[in-house]
Amino acid sequence: MTNHSEAGALRPLTLAWVGRHLDAGERVVRTEALHGGITAEMRRLTVVARDGNTRRVVLRTFVDPHFVEHAEELLNREAEALALLAGTDVSAPGPVAVDPTAAHCEYPSLLMTHLPGRTVLDDEGLQARVPLLARQLVTIHALRPVERPEVYEAWTTADAVVPPVGADAAAWAAAAEVIRRPAPPYEGRFLHRDFHPGNVLFDAAPTGRAVPRITGVVDWVQTSWGPADLDVAHCSTNLALLHGPAWGLRFAEAYEEAGGVLAAAAGERLYWRLLDALAFGTGVAWVARPWQEAGRTELTTRAVEKRLDAYVLALLDTLG
Incomplete structure (x- = not known):
């Protein structure tokens, strides 16, 4: 060998x-x-x-x-x-x-x-890929297994939230108070629970076709049962950190355009988005490392921390 x-x-x-x-x-x-x-x-x-x-x-x-x-x-x-x-x-x-x-x-x-394809983390072509990611997640949420997986676990709590260095402390305190509330009621769905661009494989777009095709979804160790909002929130946070806060906000829109259903009330949507985003506060370096290894060397820990802070502020401004 x-x-x-x-x-x-x-x-x-x-x-x-x-x-x-x-x-x-x-x-x-x-x-x-x-x-x-x-x-x-x-x-x-x-x-x-x-x-x-x-x-x-x-x-x-x-x-x-x-x-x-x-x-x-x-x-x-x-x-x-x-x-x-x-x-x-x-x-x-x-x-x-x-x-x-x-x-x-x-x-x-x-x-x-083994599945064919590769992960794509570049900014180029993102506008075309986001709807594909959203449609893929809608397809996952449409599954109705005879035996449900375990109910989701939250990855942070209000008391465990630690803002990144230089973050808006008042905003993060307000955000922590949002997730201190009881979880909103939800209709359960089959969740990937770690759905983001790093776990989705694309083929290379052939000549004459500008939009790539998803060839598969990997890394199912966190499969759970819970609200569709939670999977959407996780992909949104990753997109915000990889490509900028506006893309984190855009993904939820793309999910609904693809036929997905999210919580009706803005406050409920805010709860799930912040529950995911705030969990990244203490693990930015951990999350950024594989992106850097994949060639996104500009995504230093500090750069990603700034994007995370900006995304939390955007969520509070948009849904708060």
Whole structure:
């Protein structure tokens, strides 16, 4: 086996486990570290059969102690979500094998099929991509599984909110008070829960076609049941940080234009948007790192903090 990079190298026990879940005669000949993930190591594995035909699979491995602690729940949740998505209108990887407790691998791992396409984080072409993202999310929310996933968990609380350095302290205090209120009533939907441009794959637009096509949605470890507003809020925050606050506001409009239904009252919409946005206050550097690795080097921690502050102010001005 050859390695594309040292970071992509498979650990011995994990390589043996992967091999047991390949077709007879297949073997791993190449591994590549996939960048852009935050919580896990991601690798693309090239597999060759005896007749020389090749295919790819993807391996998720939790190595950070915090996520190893929660790996059994997260990996089982993703494997179940991927099995559920098979045969639906949502293109997602298929589950191949899961070792959620590291009974066979060095660390908890999930092996899944590979989807074509790539993430696109550039400003160029964003106007065309936002409606595609919105339509994709509407399709996800239309799923009605026989068995619902776990109810969503909030990623921050009013007392845990920490404004970024230099943020408008009064505005952030006011925003924290908004999410101190009880959660608004909602009609439950099937949520991706981490839907944003970094988890959506696009094909390259062929000659003569300006708009790319979504080839799939990845990273289903947070699949939950909750309000559509929460998925919209998360994608909106990411768009605001990647491309500017105006795009965070625009995404909710695009979602409704695509047929999605959000909370009717402005105060309820504000609650869900702030519940997501305020959770980024203490983790901007963590979130910005994969964007920088993907080539958006101008998105320094400080630059993203400024965008987050501006987005919170925009939400209060628009929906408050």
